Amino acid sequence: MIELIQYSKSYGAYQAVKPLSLTMNPGVVTSLLGPNGAGKTTTIRAIVGLTRPSAGQVKVEGIDVWKDPLKAKKRIGYIPDRPYLYGKLSARELLRFIAGVHGLSNANPHIETWLQFFGLEDFGNALIETYSHGMKQKLTVIAAMLPEPPVLVVDEPMVGLDPKAAKQVRELLQEHARKGNTVLLTTHSMPLAEAISEKIAVLHKGKLRALGNIAELKHLTHGGDLEDVFFKLLEEEEAQHAAAT
Numbered sequence: 001m002i003e004l005i006q007y008s009k010s011y012g013a014y015q016a017v018k019p020l021s022l023t024m025n026p027g028v029v030t031s032l033l034g035p036n037g038a039g040k041t042t043t044i045r046a047i048v049g050l051t052r053p054s055a056g057q058v059k060v061e062g063i064d065v066w067k068d069p070l071k072a073k074k075r076i077g078y079i080p081d082r083p084y085l086y087g088k089l090s091a092r093e094l095l096r097f098i099a100g101v102h103g104l105s106n107a108n109p110h111i112e113t114w115l116q117f118f119g120l121e122d123f124g125n126a127l128i129e130t131y132s133h134g135m136k137q138k139l140t141v142i143a144a145m146l147p148e149p150p151v152l153v154v155d156e157p158m159v160g161l162d163p164k165a166a167k168q169v170r171e172l173l174q175e176h177a178r179k180g181n182t183v184l185l186t187t188h189s190m191p192l193a194e195a196i197s198e199k200i201a202v203l204h205k206g207k208l209r210a211l212g213n214i215a216e217l218k219h220l221t222h223g224g225d226l227e228d229v230f231f232k233l234l235e236e237e238e239a240q241h242a243a244a245t
């Protein structure tokens with residue numbers, strides 16, 4: 001479970017995320033949507049413990065991420081939008097290192113299964129710096145999934161992946177939630193969000209604009225696909241803002 005409790009984040013005088021309370025439950029894929037600059041990455045970075053909330057709390061599995069980072073981070077798998085991997089290790093070295101950090105015993109067979117799943121088994125001993133962007137992204141997915149984290153946080157998962165890998169990752173995220181884990185993703189792909197998430201949260205200008213399942217959001221805006229719903233919500237917000245100023 002992920003809990004945002006009156007979480008907010010300011011950069012200087014600018015409030016990038018206004019007080020936000022939101023719970024993401026186990027067994028569910030939640031998508032965080034919003035236009036550029038809405039505050040999605042800022043929120044994700046707080047959930048995975050990369051930035052300190054300006055106010056409020058962020059809890060993962062009941063643990064305050066900022067107060068008890070080690071305990072919290074043990075439970076989090078994070079797939080960032082760009083792969084940040086140490087290039088001087090091979091994929092196998094990196095994955096063995098991660099297995100060691102998480103205290104996974106007898107991890108080698110799992111590592112081989114994962115490398116095969118993404119067709120990386122023949123490149124497992126090559127230095128990561130020689131990998132293509134998509135190969136690095138696949139390795140980032142493996143690194144996050146290997147410890148089977150109860151909370152998986154994914155920022156724009158499909159960037160750089162070929163169609164086959166994108167399908168594999170989509171199914172992985174769904175399967176991970178089905179096993180009772182919490183999955184949160186941000187994406188600009190409405191078809192992806194519509195296909196895999198049971199719950200959608202729409203952020204706009206740092207504020208939660210809508211929350212619900214697809215049917216509820218469609219009801220709110222009188223139909224259309226998720227893309228229509230998204231644009232209608234933003235138009236309504238702009239109209240309210242214009243009326244108030």
Ligand SMILES: Nc1ncnc2c1ncn2[C@@H]1O[C@H](COP(=O)(O)OP(=O)(O)OP(=O)(O)O)[C@@H](O)[C@H]1O
Nearest residue numbers: 011014016017034035036037038039040041042043
């Ligand atoms: N380190 C920072 N310093 C100052 N302002 C920042 C910083 N990081 C983010 N911001 C600002 O906070 C706001 C929210 O940014 P954020 O990256 O969370 O948006 P986003 O919803 O992830 O957007 P995108 O879809 O473009 O990735 C933006 O106005 C951005 O300029």
